[in-house]
Amino acid sequence: MPRKFFVGGNWKCNGTRESIASLLKDFNGAVGEPDLDVQIVVAPPFVHCDFTKEKLPKGWELSVQNCWIGKGGAFTGEVSAEMIKDAGIPWVILGHSERRHLPQLKESDETVAVKVAYALANGLKVMACIGELLEEREAGQTQAVNERQLKAIAAKLKEEDWKNVVIAYEPVWAIGTGKVATPEQAQEVHEHVRAWVASNVSPSVAAEVRILYGGSVTAKNCVELAGKPDVDGFLVGGASLKPEFLDIIAAHKHK
Numbered sequence: 001m002p003r004k005f006f007v008g009g010n011w012k013c014n015g016t017r018e019s020i021a022s023l024l025k026d027f028n029g030a031v032g033e034p035d036l037d038v039q040i041v042v043a044p045p046f047v048h049c050d051f052t053k054e055k056l057p058k059g060w061e062l063s064v065q066n067c068w069i070g071k072g073g074a075f076t077g078e079v080s081a082e083m084i085k086d087a088g089i090p091w092v093i094l095g096h097s098e099r100r101h102l103p104q105l106k107e108s109d110e111t112v113a114v115k116v117a118y119a120l121a122n123g124l125k126v127m128a129c130i131g132e133l134l135e136e137r138e139a140g141q142t143q144a145v146n147e148r149q150l151k152a153i154a155a156k157l158k159e160e161d162w163k164n165v166v167i168a169y170e171p172v173w174a175i176g177t178g179k180v181a182t183p184e185q186a187q188e189v190h191e192h193v194r195a196w197v198a199s200n201v202s203p204s205v206a207a208e209v210r211i212l213y214g215g216s217v218t219a220k221n222c223v224e225l226a227g228k229p230d231v232d233g234f235l236v237g238g239a240s241l242k243p244e245f246l247d248i249i250a251a252h253k254h255k
């Protein structure tokens with residue numbers, strides 16, 4: 001079965017009720033009946049989830065951008081996987097490079113992996129992000145870093161968990177920089193990641209798991225990226241806050 005194209009919009013820590021209402025009005029104005037060939041998931045900040053849910057175009061799904069590492073309780077400021085599930089939100093983004101690398105957050109491979117396993121065990125679907133820093137790429141460590149991050153996650157999952165996971169390859173040097181990976185650079189990593197999954201999880205999971213590219217995806221560069229065989233969609237930051245997001249979704253027609 002072909003892998004269904006997947007486009008995620010990560011709104012990060014952006015938006016007001018006013019700006020979100022205006023964006024969703026634009027989306028609703030342009031979108032007709034759901035296109036069954038593409039899966040679309042947007043991730044607003046927690047505080048805007050309910051508001052966004054009410055106005056989401058038909059067929060679009062909702063995600064959050066993070067969750068607590070385990071069961072809820074006395075963890076001030078945190079939101080647990082159970083609460084997200086209870087709120088009717090199916091997806092969570094975990095392991096985003098901003099959470100891995102911002103000095104205020106510094107989530108380790110192990111933390112990310114525990115979160116992924118816990119979220120899956122509690123009925124959420126996960127966009128699991130991996131990606132190398134510029135200095136790691138320049139030191140020739142790209143594949144090793146992505147393997148290391150993936151291995152930590154895979155070590156905590158059972159084979160059947162993977163049906164609820166999409167992998168997002170987001171090279172850190174391409175995020176929010178306007179410096180997109182070339183289609184060849186993206187394909188090289190995606191192919192390597194898929195081969196790693198085939199050897200270390202199973203060939204059938206490797207054939208089915210969607211591997212998204214993220215990092216400065218725009219309407220201009222998305223078609224060429226989508227043309228690569230192992231690019232199964234995108235995780236979009238900045239451009240997901242603009243009507244341009246619709247052009248990026250439409251890139252699936254070039255698959």
Ligand SMILES: O=C(CO)COP(=O)(O)O
Nearest residue numbers: 010175176215216237238
């Ligand atoms: O981090 C990203 C999506 O999770 C990508 O962000 P940009 O598209 O703004 O580079």
